[in-house]
Amino acid sequence: MSSPTTREHKTDVEKSYSFSLITISTSRYEKYGNVQSPDDAEDLSGKMMVDLVLSKGHNVSKYELISDNSDMIIDSVNRALDSKADIIITSGGTGLSSKDITIESLVPLFEKEMPGFGELFRYKSIEQIGSSVILTRAAAGIVKSKVLFCLPGSPAAVELALSEIILPETGHVVKHAHQ
Template sequence: MKESIPEIHKKEAKRSFSFALITISTSRYEKYGDSTSPEEAEDLSGKAMKELLEAANHEVIFYRLIPDGKIPIIEAVLFALESPADIVITSGGTGLAPKDLTIESITPFFEKELPGFGELFRYKSLEDIGTSVILTRASAGVIKGKAVFCLPGSPNAVRLALSEIIIPEAGHIVRHVRE
C-alpha cells in the first residue's frame, strides 16, 4: 500500500523535541509565586503535560507559572520563544471569563494560525464534556518559527490535547514550521 504524503512527512520527521510549558493561573500564582516546576506549584495540568511529554521521549526545558494578565502572558511566551524549545504550550485562560486573556494576548502574534487544532480539539472533547466545548477558545499558531498551543487549564483537557493531537503531530508540525 502506498504511503500518503502526511505519513511520509511524519516518518521523515525528527522524533524528539523540546517543549516550553506555561501555566496561567492567578490563584495558583498567588499561592506559589514564581515556580519553576509543576510539582513545586502543585500544578496538575503542568504535571500531566510534563509526564506525557517525557513518556513520549520529549524534553521539557522550560516551565513557568504566571498570573492571568496580558503583560505576564506576552512576556512569558516571548521569553519561551527565545529559548531553544521547539514548541510552546500554554495552559489556562482560554475560557470566557473576563480574566481569561490568553487568546487575546497571544493570537495577535500569530504569523500563521492553525485553526484545525482548535476545531479538532473541540471535536475530540465533545464526548467528554458535551456541548460545553463551545466555551473553549483553544487555539494554535506559529510565532517566530515555533508552534504555540493555547490549551484550557484542566488536566483532562491537556491530556487530551497532548496525547491525541500535539504529541502525534509534533514532528510533522515542527518540520513544516521550519521549512
C-alpha cells in the same frame, strides 16, 4: 488512517523535541509564586504536560507558572520564543470570563494560525464535556518558526490535547513550522 502524502510529510522528522510549558493561573501564582516545577505549585495540568511530554521521549526546557496578566503572558511566551524550545504550550486562561485573556494576548502574535487544532480539539472534547464545548477557545499557531498551543487549564483538556493531537503530530508540525 493516513494518506501516502501525509506519511511522506512525516518522514525525516527528528524524534525528540524541546517543549516550553506555561501554566497561566492567577490563583496558583498568588499562592505559590514563581516556581520552577508543577509539583511545587500543585499544578495538576502542568504536571500532566511535563509527564506526557517526557513519556514520549521529548524534553521540557522550561516550566513556568504565571498570572492571568497580558504582559506576563506575552513576556513568558517571548522568552520561550527566544529559547531553544520547538513547541510552546500554555495551559489556562482560555475561558470566557473577563480574567481569561490568553487568547486575546497570544493570537495576535501568530504569523500563521492553525485553526484545525482548535476545531479538532473541540470535536474530540464533545465526548468529555458535551455541548459545553462551545465555551472552549483552544488555539494554535506559528510564531517565529515555533509552534504555540493555547490549551484550557483542566487536566482532562491537557491530557486530551497532548495525547491525542499534539504529541502524535509533533514532528510533522515542527517540520512545517521550520520550513
